[in-house]
Amino acid sequence: MKKPSVGVFKFTSDGGCQLQILNMERELFDLLNLINITYFPMAGVDSGEGPFDIGFVEGAVTSTDEIIRIKEIREKCRILVALGACACYGGIASIKNQKTQRELEEKVYTDLTAVHSTKAFGIDQYVKVDAYVRGCPIDKNEFIEVVKSTLLQIKPNLRPHSVCVECKLRENPCIFLIEGEVCMGPVTSAGCGALCPSRHRACEGCRGPASDPNTPSLARTMLEYGLTPEEVRLKFIKYAGETQAFKEGAGIK
């Protein structure tokens, strides 16, 4: 079997998800037996413009240039995978969507003539996406699962249920019930192994909405725990404020 060619592309992001790929010391060599990475600038690989069998895209699309570029990349990739919260649904960058472009640009830039920024969206705002690897940053096992299932021509087994399932299985003390703090776990997609709650930290929702997330109900509970509506809003817009479910939790119509 010919090894599929893989490209890793960066958009508006901090590179953390790409770093997760490079951090896979144990698996990296076995992975490279399976795939041929031909474009990965962060790793110093730039041996071609494609086409690619699999394209991994990190980062949100936040400018007109990036809109054009993501469409070009889509053309070149047989399978396109959104890598991380930013590429999946805008991520941290999408917090800016709560304010007008002008307001933000004036805060950051002195000369606005060269600025062509747009609202920050996940890449599926502009192109068809074949698979999503969620999280900030991604979980390496999910990345490997996507690579393996692509090669096996099957749907990856990434179950989108709540973080609570994994959290309970790890027998963590519930952030709500034992620690007495609010947590996004009940409405956030699992796959991280309940990473934050396992360290007594509330889930921040970086993996976006779980399947069937009851965000209005969770928002009500957060208010009962003493949060202000504004604090609840900030919880829901931190990573995936552009998703319908988290918009509802944030109280955005």
Place this chain on the structure above:
Amino acid sequence: MSSSHNPYMPSLVKIIDIIEETGDTKTIKLIFVDEQTQKNFSFKPGQFNMLTVLGVGEAPLSISSAPGEGDYFSHTIRRVGNVTGAITRLNVGDTFGARGPYGNGWPLDKIKGRDILIVAGGIGLAPLRSVIYYIKENRDNYGKVEILYGARTPKDCLYRREFDEWREIPNTRLLLTVDNVPEGTKWEHDVGVVTLLFDKISLNPSETAVLMCGPEIMMKFAVHNLLEMGFKDKDIYLSMERRMNCGISKCGLCQIGPKFVCQDGPVFSYYELRNLTEKIF
């Protein structure tokens, strides 16, 4: 590869023939690689096997051949998921895993002597093909037979090459319909959903057992129409689809109310289904 006492262990099966049915569906003929296992394998029409492709997973699939058809069994497989996708990529001579048969199958003993109305939609014809050949082999045990089959387009009809053979079974009618006929396609039968064929049913409701399999939405309308026509809920048998991972009433996935579709079904009378705590339609 086999183990007699562990019900989760698949046995190796080998593909001996592949028949292309439609663009996304194939009938594959199989034998167990272990001769003794093949010899001991007996099944009833309407039962299913759990088919395994190691590394991909396992899925429940109806057996589409009839028990007396030959020293093999067949599955008609539409490419809709991981396992069906992987199996339809295999070739003659390739092997994979199977365990079964599971489920109750059609109540063919209970309905002896009666007229039979078969209603099938799409891939739902697979477990009923088994019935058609069973009736052919045991023709004297049953009255008149009418087969109503609906598919999306003429090209999506399963077992087209066998239709003439079915029509030649004594006292048997085959009525076909498709949802639409693409331009330039030859089609001499009806167009529309399968329930449109119900006007042509000539069987007496009180003397007929109905065997039905297809998408749940199709079965919903079909059942309601049949009830209006005077068919009894106890005489309408449906083969149900649910998510299944074990086939042996352990995993809990396939429940409808208190019923395990894998063991109590997959065939239920509409009378049974309509009285369950979980509403179907």
Place this chain on the structure above:
Amino acid sequence: MPLKNKEVSLLLEKSRLLSQSSMNDFIRNLSASYEVYAPIKKGKQIVFEKVENPGEIVWDYETTQISPKKFLHKPFEKLFSFEDGGKIISENEEIAEKKQILLGLHPCDVRAVEILDKVFSKRYEDPYYLKRRKNSIIIALTCNDAHETCYCTSFSTGPRIDRGYDILITPLVDNFLVEIGSPRGEEILNQYGEALSTDSSILMEYHRLKNAKLEVIENKIKNKMNTENLPELLEQNVNHPLWDNLKEECLACGSCTIVCPTCYCFTIVDKVDLTLKSGQRQRVWDSCMLLEFAEVALGVNFRRERAARIKQRIYHKLYSFEHQFYIRGCVGCGRCIRYCIKKIDPREIIAEIRREPIEQQS
């Protein structure tokens, strides 16, 4: 009701009194031959884990988040592994032959095991569960107290228990009243435990103390579930408006099913390694509260509605189990209430239906 003489002598015959130190010796001795799992403190919670030192055992714990079912029906279980070329490596040698002791199960959790026994042995025997079960000795522990979420008395699954254990321990004053529930229990007790006393008048006094304690606990359980004609009630209230109201509250997070001692549903998945050829087939706990539970190919989902999933959980426990396994599926341990962020309470669900049942059309 006073016991008859014969019953008294039978009871005393099966009873021993162990001091704190001989109890510790007993457990230490057991640890040499068995894996001993018991409730111990871990952070802010009590969890069932392997005991290294008897002093770790928390005898007066309330409950644990995950029930001891995890030692019998494991959250992740390898069914078998496979190699390149389709060779399956049988799991049979790999299922733990190691004998284990599950110590400190409250009556509700003991009776939950009885339910799982039925699930995994009916029609087809599940070799994974049953082998573990056969190799497990259950040492039950009488509850120290009743809590707001306890409703075992509704199902007669506690705080009194008369079966399902090999040994039953009741800490009283400074000692432990130990009762034998099976020949296996008697054997290990005789082999590893040194009794402080077998004097019948002393033992009788301890039984009186135990009984008094149980009465206190029973009386403390006020918030019960009325289980009278429960299946009929549920049969008639499939369309009760309460189900739709619940869906507005329920987070569908699945926690209630993960913590339930009688939930057993699982999904089977294949995990391949990076050769893409070898790997293993596993089963992992699943939950009917999750959207994907009833989803089949092409995105068809038979319980897309959250209300349908809530109903499935409650109906399976309180209705379907009786049809499927001739036993009620709930032991009233209260975990699903205690670990629900929204405090959805099966007792309240049943009470609400009883307050305003659907009018029956005749």
